[in-house]
Amino acid sequence: MPSLQEQIQQFEQEINAFQPATAAELEDYRIRFLGAKGIVKHLFGEIKTVPAEQRKDAGQLLNAFKLLAEQKHEAFKDLSETATAKGPKVDHTMPGIPLPLGTRHPLRVVENKIVSIFERIGFSVATGPEIEDDWHNFTSLNMPLDHPARDMQDTFYVSSNPDWVLRTHTSSTQARILETQPLPIRVICPGRVYRNETISARAHCFFHQCEGLYVDKNVSFADLKQTLYYFVTEMFGENTKVRFRPSYFPFTEPSAEMDISCTVCGGSGCNLCKHSGWVEILGCGMVHPNMLRNFGIDPEVYTGFAFGMGVERITQVKYQVNDLRLYSQNDVRFLRQFQGI
Numbered sequence: 001m002p003s004l005q006e007q008i009q010q011f012e013q014e015i016n017a018f019q020p021a022t023a024a025e026l027e028d029y030r031i032r033f034l035g036a037k038g039i040v041k042h043l044f045g046e047i048k049t050v051p052a053e054q055r056k057d058a059g060q061l062l063n064a065f066k067l068l069a070e071q072k073h074e075a076f077k078d079l080s081e082t083a084t085a086k087g088p089k090v091d092h093t094m095p096g097i098p099l100p101l102g103t104r105h106p107l108r109v110v111e112n113k114i115v116s117i118f119e120r121i122g123f124s125v126a127t128g129p130e131i132e133d134d135w136h137n138f139t140s141l142n143m144p145l146d147h148p149a150r151d152m153q154d155t156f157y158v159s160s161n162p163d164w165v166l167r168t169h170t171s172s173t174q175a176r177i178l179e180t181q182p183l184p185i186r187v188i189c190p191g192r193v194y195r196n197e198t199i200s201a202r203a204h205c206f207f208h209q210c211e212g213l214y215v216d217k218n219v220s221f222a223d224l225k226q227t228l229y230y231f232v233t234e235m236f237g238e239n240t241k242v243r244f245r246p247s248y249f250p251f252t253e254p255s256a257e258m259d260i261s262c263t264v265c266g267g268s269g270c271n272l273c274k275h276s277g278w279v280e281i282l283g284c285g286m287v288h289p290n291m292l293r294n295f296g297i298d299p300e301v302y303t304g305f306a307f308g309m310g311v312e313r314i315t316q317v318k319y320q321v322n323d324l325r326l327y328s329q330n331d332v333r334f335l336r337q338f339q340g341i
């Protein structure tokens, strides 16, 4: 008959090697070791056969053994919790916890809308670099070095190269297209632009624009008006009115700014339209002959129109966002409001 110590050692080996794969195996183990007639109980009963002076040590051994047996059972408890003899404790038919899904950024949604409206009437999409050289951002757009209109846009210069700027408008892409694409040209150029502005509700050091350019024979101001009117009714609804005010841009002649009837009050006056009934949404005009010449296009043969709009501005007018900073704060409470638009 093996001694109590020897028996304990042998059972310890068995316990250490035990790796249940099913709840049933774990339950067999529990009954065998920890049950009312199990090995642990039995060995504790054996302690009376141990000589009195060794009982204290034997008791300690047994307590450690019991702990080992219990810990092993505990380690595989998950097995018995998912499927006990009484049936699963977990309800597999319960709906899962939904994963928080991201949404498209409102500016991207609006940019996509703008682009798709123009794509439907034959415009293709072009993009250009955000770090731009002086020629494409200013000079070729009829803004030579000493031109006062350069001050209309506060520019970030790239310190390593005095010829480079962070583009102040997407009109620079217009220049790149005139430089490289064969005529006729009909493009829409979305992208991010930068200006050295103090960040506030109404100004930001970066924002987004969409530029449009159409150059062909016989393109007239009437084409420009009709194209932009189509855009406005698609974007803001059929009943939206437009008006053009004379303006100045170096790269267009004549130039205009376009207003639409206020999308909030419909013209009766509110905060968005500053009680005028109209909100300005873009600048436009007929491409300046100097600009065409800069790219070797004969302005006697070809004419064109161009326009540029701020994506933030369109979003503000369409969805009444009243603080530009919201677009870059990434507050999900703001972003979620645009789910599904």
Ligand code: DAH
Residues within 6 Å of the ligand: 168, 169, 170, 171, 211, 212, 249, 251, 252, 282, 283, 284, 285, 306, 307, 308, 309
């Ligand atoms: N580039 C102008 C700006 O950022 C917007 C603009 C006005 C673009 C008139 C044009 C245009 O193409 O014709 O303020």
